[in-house]
Amino acid sequence: MSTQAAFAAALLDPQQPCPEGLCSANGADPASRFAVYRNNVQSSLINALADSYPVVVQLVGEEFFRAMAGSYVQSCPPQGPLINDYGKDFAGFIDHFEPAACVPYLADVARLERLRVQAYHAADAQPLSHAQIATALADPQALSELTVGLHPSLNLLTSAFAVVGIWAAHQQDASLVGVDLDHGQNALVLRNGLEVEVFTIDQGASTFIQNLRLGQPLSQALETAPAFDLSQTLALLISHNAITHLHHNQVSP
Template identity: 40%
Template sequence: MSEAEFRAALLDSARAVPEGLIDPQGRPAGKRFAVYRNNVAVGLTEALEAGFPVLRRLVGAEFFTAMAGVFLRAHPPQSRIMMLYGAAMPEFLAQFAPVAGLPYLPDVARLELALRQSYHAADRPAVAAARLADLPPEDFLAARLGLAPALRLVCSDWPIHAIWRANTGGGDARPPVIRPESVVVLRPEFDPAPHLLGPGADAFIAALLAGAR
C-alpha cells in the first residue's frame, strides 16, 4: 500500500479500507480506519463551512456538505494550517457542473477568501501624515508608499458586495441589481470589512498593487 493509496482511501468513503491495517494487538483495523476517515471528512468540511459561510447559505447546508465532499477529494489539504484550506474553491466552483446556473458563486468565494486572508495578514503601521509633511521635497517625490498587507481587491461581473451583505444581515433582502461590483477589503483594526468601490477606484488600486507610481 502506497502513501497515495492510503490518502485516497482516507478522503473517499467509497474506497475500500487499505489492506494490511492492524491495531496494536495485530487485529484488522478496518473499523478504526472508517472512524478516522469520517473524522477527517467532518473536520475538513467544518473548515470549509467556517471559511465560506455566505457560500454555504447560498447553496444550502445539505448541498454544501455534499459539495465539500467532492471538493476535499479533488483538493486535499496541502498544509497543516486549516485557515489556508479552501484556496482552490473559486476555481472548483467555476468547473463544478451542479452550480453552473449560479455563475456568481466563484466570485463570492473569492470575496470570502479575501476576507480570511485579510484577517490573517501581517500588521503594518500606517504612515502618519506629519511624517510625510516633514519630508524634504526631493525625498517626497522619490518616496514610494506601500499598501497595507491586509488589503485585498476583488473585481467581479456580479454584485458580490450586495450578495455578501444580503447574506450577512447587513443588506437588502431583495434580489440585488445585476451589475459588476468591485470590492476592497480593509482591516483598520481587528476585523476586515468589504467596501464597495466607485467607478475607476478598482483600476487605481490595482495599479498601486502592481507597483505603479
C-alpha cells in the same frame, strides 16, 4: 503507490477499500475503525470550508454545500499543515461544479470570502499617521515620484456580479431583495486593526489602487485609471489605515 500514499488516498475517497496492513490492538475490525477515522477527517475538512465560506453556505444551503465541499475534499486534498490555507482554490472548483451553475455569482462570492480570510491572517504593518500622509501629499512637485505602500492585508476583486451587495445582505437578514445581482462591483478588502472590512469602489479607484500595489508612482498610477474621485479614494485608504509607507523616488539626472 507507497503505503503512505495509499493510506492518504483511501482516507479521502470513501469508494476505496481500507488500506492493507492495518490492525487494531483491541481486536476491533480495522476496516470499521478506518471508516470512522475517514469520516472524521472528511467532516473536519468540510467544516473548515464551511467556516471559511459562510455566505456560500447560506446561498446554497447546508446539505448542498456539504455535498459540494465533499467533492472538493476528494479531488483537492490538503497540501500543507495550515488549515487556514485549505480551500484557497475553492472558488475555482465552484466555477466548474456543474450543479452550482444555477447560482452564477457563487464562485465570486467565494472569492470575496477567501480574500477576507487572507486579510485576517495577513502580516501586521504599522500605518502612517494622518499627519505624516498630509505632509507628504502637501508637496505637489513631489507627487509625481511618490510611491505609496499599502497594508499587506489589502486586496481587490472585480466581479460581473454584485458580490459586495450579496455578501453584505448575508451579514443581516440574508435577503437579496433590492440587490441587483447582475450589477458588477469592485471590492476592496482590508484589515483595519483586527477588523476585516469590505468596501465597494468604482473601476477607476480599483485600477488606481492596483497600480499602487504594483509599485507605480502616484502620478503614473493615475494616468491609466478610468475617471474616479481621487480625493475620496485617498480618504478611504487613509481613514482605514491602509497606507503603511510613502517613498519619494529619486529622479535620475
